[in-house]
Amino acid sequence: MKKSVQGFTLIELIIVITIIGILAAIALPRYIAAQRDARVAKMQGIYGSVRAAAALAKARCELDLAVPSTVAPLPTCTATAGTALMDGTAIPMVNRYPAATAAGIATAAGIDTVTPANDGLVLVAGTPFFIRAVGATTATGCQVSYTAAAAGAAPAIALTTGGC
Numbered sequence: 001m002k003k004s005v006q007g008f009t010l011i012e013l014i015i016v017i018t019i020i021g022i023l024a025a026i027a028l029p030r031y032i033a034a035q036r037d038a039r040v041a042k043m044q045g046i047y048g049s050v051r052a053a054a055a056l057a058k059a060r061c062e063l064d065l066a067v068p069s070t071v072a073p074l075p076t077c078t079a080t081a082g083t084a085l086m087d088g089t090a091i092p093m094v095n096r097y098p099a100a101t102a103a104g105i106a107t108a109a110g111i112d113t114v115t116p117a118n119d120g121l122v123l124v125a126g127t128p129f130f131i132r133a134v135g136a137t138t139a140t141g142c143q144v145s146y147t148a149a150a151a152g153a154a155p156a157i158a159l160t161t162g163g164c
Helices: 010-066 102-108
Strands: 083-086 089-094 121-124 129-133 143-147 156-160
Touching: 010 083, 010 089, 010 102, 010 129, 010 143, 010 156, 089 102, 102 129
Parallel strands: none
Antiparallel strands: 083 089, 121 129, 129 143, 143 156
């Protein structure tokens, strides 16, 4: 009886390795682009959340001013300061909009202010208040900025995604 030898030849192995290398060269740039696209989508979602939270908090403040509540805890929203209750949380207000702080706009938007890095975010206090994406190409190139409302005006909310 003849014994048959089984296995791959050197040429077959080289061809398979070459094919895998070509596929990796094609897939790697697409994978990197997918990460950037995910950060852009995340920041667009944050931008929408911040805009919606600002509008909802203003509506809550306007309602509190028009029809004062007698239910505890009492809202304290005034034309220039105070707090508005959103889902039972007191949101600090400035000129009828959420304050440009983690306790203000970030809490109103439902952003984790205790461990924001778990959501891939960095909160930067200051004027304006910044919400930045972790892992961005440039820290200031992938962010949402929120500037507190001036008297009689809406807050300035801006999205930057050039460096995601």
